[in-house]
Amino acid sequence: MLGQALRAIVLDRKRLRAVFDSSFEVVCLFSALGIILSLVFHDLIAPAFDAGWALTQLP
Amino acid sequence: MAMAAAAGSTATAQASEATRWGQLLFGIICMVMIANLQYGWTLFVSPIDQKYHWGRAAIQVAFTIFVLTETWLVPFEGYLIDKFGPKVMVCGSGALVAIAWVINAMADSLFLLYVGAAIGGVGAGVVYGASVGNALKWFPDRRGLAAGLTAAGFGAGSAMTVIPIANMIQSSGYEATFLWFGLGQGIVIMLIALLLRAPQAGEVPAPAGPAVQQTRRDYGPTEAIRTPVFWVMYAMFVMVGAGGLMAIAQLAPIANDYKIAGIPVSILGLTLPALTFALTIDRVLNGLCRPFFGWVSDHIGRENTMFIAFLAEGVGIYALFYFANNPVLFVILSGVVFFAWGEIYSLFPATCTDIYGRKFATTNYGMLYTAKGTASLLVPLANVLTTATGSWHAVFYVAAILNIVAAAMALLVLKPMRIRTMARA
Numbered sequence: 001m002l003g004q005a006l007r008a009i010v011l012d013r014k015r016l017r018a019v020f021d022s023s024f025e026v027v028c029l030f031s032a033l034g035i036i037l038s039l040v041f042h043d044l045i046a047p048a049f050d051a052g053w054a055l056t057q058l059p
Numbered sequence: 060m061a062m063a064a065a066a067g068s069t070a071t072a073q074a075s076e077a078t079r080w081g082q083l084l085f086g087i088i089c090m091v092m093i094a095n096l097q098y099g100w101t102l103f104v105s106p107i108d109q110k111y112h113w114g115r116a117a118i119q120v121a122f123t124i125f126v127l128t129e130t131w132l133v134p135f136e137g138y139l140i141d142k143f144g145p146k147v148m149v150c151g152s153g154a155l156v157a158i159a160w161v162i163n164a165m166a167d168s169l170f171l172l173y174v175g176a177a178i179g180g181v182g183a184g185v186v187y188g189a190s191v192g193n194a195l196k197w198f199p200d201r202r203g204l205a206a207g208l209t210a211a212g213f214g215a216g217s218a219m220t221v222i223p224i225a226n227m228i229q230s231s232g233y234e235a236t237f238l239w240f241g242l243g244q245g246i247v248i249m250l251i252a253l254l255l256r257a258p259q260a261g262e263v264p265a266p267a268g269p270a271v272q273q274t275r276r277d278y279g280p281t282e283a284i285r286t287p288v289f290w291v292m293y294a295m296f297v298m299v300g301a302g303g304l305m306a307i308a309q310l311a312p313i314a315n316d317y318k319i320a321g322i323p324v325s326i327l328g329l330t331l332p333a334l335t336f337a338l339t340i341d342r343v344l345n346g347l348c349r350p351f352f353g354w355v356s357d358h359i360g361r362e363n364t365m366f367i368a369f370l371a372e373g374v375g376i377y378a379l380f381y382f383a384n385n386p387v388l389f390v391i392l393s394g395v396v397f398f399a400w401g402e403i404y405s406l407f408p409a410t411c412t413d414i415y416g417r418k419f420a421t422t423n424y425g426m427l428y429t430a431k432g433t434a435s436l437l438v439p440l441a442n443v444l445t446t447a448t449g450s451w452h453a454v455f456y457v458a459a460i461l462n463i464v465a466a467a468m469a470l471l472v473l474k475p476m477r478i479r480t481m482a483r484a
Contacts, residue, residue: 023280023422026281026284027134027138027425031131031132031135034131035127038436042127
């Protein structure tokens with residue numbers, strides 16, 4: 001069962017690579033890290049400071 | 060044609076001017092259509108709160124979610140746009156833009172409102188990335204102007220619809236406004252998307268003189284982030300972006316400290332209270348400066364233009380610090396600050412594509428564009444300074460210094476690094 005699952009994952013990864021190159025993993029990582037770090041910041045750090053402005057003022 | 064040849068595709072005849080200006084116009088229209096998702100949001104907050112009493116803070120979380128998804132997913136979306144072309148991606152995102160506001164119209168829980176915001180952010184991010192990316196690809200000879208006009212569409216787009224939206228909220232309720240504007244914006248994007256396409260090799264004209272030197276090959280995203288010059292640009296983007304936001308955040312405290320906020324100021328026949336005047340010209344000048352400085356950079360070079368603009372903003376912030384007690388100078392100098400700030404959205408995409416080529420222009424600029432999100436994270440830390448020092452003075456010094464340092468970096472760091480990187484390509 002586990003072997004089948006692993007094989008499916010590997011095969012899917014090969015199929016995925018046929019469409020997307022290694023750059024795809026980089027941009028996914030870039031986007032995911034940014035969102036995670038931003039969420040951590042917004043939830044844990046930002047509430048400690050009154051910024052004096054709101055995101056709605058972003059240009 | 061070195062760049063086009065580097066793309067590795069079959070060369071085709073050069074496209075007519077009408078074709079590429081048409082592509083630029085389509086991108087600008089798409090940008091106008093997503094502008095309300097960001098700039099029109101504030102109009103809906105109070106009506107939603109009046110109906111459901113969720114509290115403004117909880118409702119504004121939806122906007123934070125929108126900004127996060129709109130900003131940070133652009134690299135991922137940009138990759139798909141570069142891979143599959145703008146037509147299919149923008150068409151799909153038009154549907155997302157419509158779905159987002161239809162969800163908002165029907166949302167009877169905060170969870171649904173947040174889901175709508177996330178979907179809207181994804182849709183808007185694709186449109187932003189595709190429109191700017193397409194402009195960069197079609198106009199290697201006028202990249203600054205093209206990126207600036209497209210970015211200005213995002214800022215200026217809401218100007219046309221703010222009053223109709225506000226009126227419709229009053230007359231028909233916010234739900235109907237979300238529904239019909241959402242459907243309208245989404246359908247326009249989907250129709251325009253059918254006309255969008257990226258240029259094939261040989262379709263774009265050869266870049267102009269040495270002021271806008273172009274790379275000889277296309278860099279993939281992995282290669283781009285491995286070059287130091289990418290991170291220098293990222294740092295400069297954050298410095299200028301955060302510096303401008305810090306200055307804006309302090310406008311109200313300054314006006315209140317000097318007791319000039321309510322003093323009427325008349326400039327060019329328009330009379331408004333000083334603070335309202337300063338905030339009103341924000342959007343106009345911030346939009347105008349994008350194509351203006353982009354056009355300037357096409358003629359005198361990107362780094363030279365960055366030096367002028369960032370220095371002007373740094374000096375403007377510094378001057379505002381000293382002359383803000385005069386209401387007229389407060390309005391004029393805040394205008395200078397706004398005018399010299401928004402060009403980051405035309406100069407950086409143009410520089411990024413000059414260096415890394417057009418094949419992955421959307422992805423590479425998408426990664427650089429996330430500096431906007433990073434800058435917004437840094438701004439609250441400025442309040443630590445205000446709290447520690449007891450006034451806004453230190454924040455102003457920091458904001459001015461950040462811009463002046465970025466200006467110096469443009470000539471002393473970015474320019475030589477960019478030349479070295481291009482020479483190695």
